[in-house]
Amino acid sequence: MRNLKSLFVLMAGLVVTHVNAEIQWQPKEIQQGQLVRGSGAKGCQLRMDSEELQVDEAGRFVFGFGRDYQPKALLTAHCPGQAMQAWELDIAQREYRIQRIDGLPPSKVTPNQDQLKRIRKEVAAAKTARARRDEREDIFEGFVWPATGPISGVYGSQRILNGNPRRPHFGIDIARPTGTPTVAPAAGVITLVHEDMYFSGGTVIIDHGHGVTSSFLHLSKIHVKEGQRVEQGELVADIGATGRVTGPHLDWRMNWRGERVDPELLVPPMPAQ
Numbered sequence: 383m384r385n386l387k388s389l390f391v392l393m394a395g396l397v398v399t400h401v402n403a404e405i406q407w408q409p410k411e412i413q414q415g416q417l418v419r420g421s422g423a424k425g426c427q428l429r430m431d432s433e434e435l436q437v438d439e440a441g442r443f444v445f446g447f448g449r450d451y452q453p454k455a456l457l458t459a460h461c462p463g464q465a466m467q468a469w470e471l472d473i474a475q476r477e478y479r480i481q482r483i484d485g486l487p488p489s490k491v492t493p494n495q496d497q498l499k500r501i502r503k504e505v506a507a508a509k510t511a512r513a514r515r516d517e518r519e520d521i522f523e524g525f526v527w528p529a530t531g532p533i534s535g536v537y538g539s540q541r542i543l544n545g546n547p548r549r550p551h552f553g554i555d556i557a558r559p560t561g562t563p564t565v566a567p568a569a570g571v572i573t574l575v576h577e578d579m580y581f582s583g584g585t586v587i588i589d590h591g592h593g594v595t596s597s598f599l600h601l602s603k604i605h606v607k608e609g610q611r612v613e614q615g616e617l618v619a620d621i622g623a624t625g626r627v628t629g630p631h632l633d634w635r636m637n638w639r640g641e642r643v644d645p646e647l648l649v650p651p652m653p654a655q
């Protein structure tokens with residue numbers, strides 16, 4: 383058997399110079415907010431619409447689609463010694479929960495100049511914390527819930543106040559009391575620890591590799607330091623009600639590069655409470 387296999391490999395080697403495993407990805411059914419992980423692209427150049435993808439030494443790659451991504455996407459692959467391959471992907475369009483509230487008094491909480499300066503600085507720090515492109519395996523090893531509890535906010539939902547659409551909600555909110563521990567949903571490196579951001583209060587960003595990050599918002603206590611590696615399930619912080627919130631909860635967000643993806647699509651259903 384072993385000899386036969388060697389013979390086959392040898393013969394295959396004579397026919398084509400590079401034998402690549404088939405390019406494939408999961409999940410096959412893709413929707414807006416989806417993070418997709420693939421393999422079999424060793425040595426290939428991949429492109430998803432206008433984005434050049436990163437292919438690691440093992441031939442694995444990641445891409446993702448934001449909240450309002452168009453219904454079609456084009457994945458192309460240039461692999462050594464092969465004709466160009468292309469796949470048209472259908473991106474299922476989601477319906478998000480939209481809440482219209484009219485007749486509200488005009489907002490009294492408009493940030494002043496100093497606060498705007500602070501907000502800009504914090505946005506820049508978060509962007510820097512999401513700029514790594516490490517080819518680590520962490521992202522391929524699955525995700526767990528960072529905390530369990532009642533889901534009080536979902537990805538993509540939006541409020542329209544007095545006819546003005548507000549920024550959509552990009553995280554999943556898990557309502558638990560202040561002090562409830564939250565753990566790393568997948569292994570990674572801590573790239574941002576901030577005790578008090580204007581909007582998000584106590585904030586942590588974990589880089590899972592390949593441009594994928596998790597952000598935890600509104601934390602009351604942070605147990606990790608920037609640059610520290612955490613394993614899946616390791617304690618990261620405690621839930622809180624810091625920043626602009628009405629009550630204690632964990633807001634868990636995920637990014638692939640600039641696309642905000644839906645964490646809920648990566649974990650099993652929330653266990654019954």
Ligand SMILES: [Zn+2]
Pocket residue numbers: 535551553554555632633
């Ligand atoms: Zn939230």
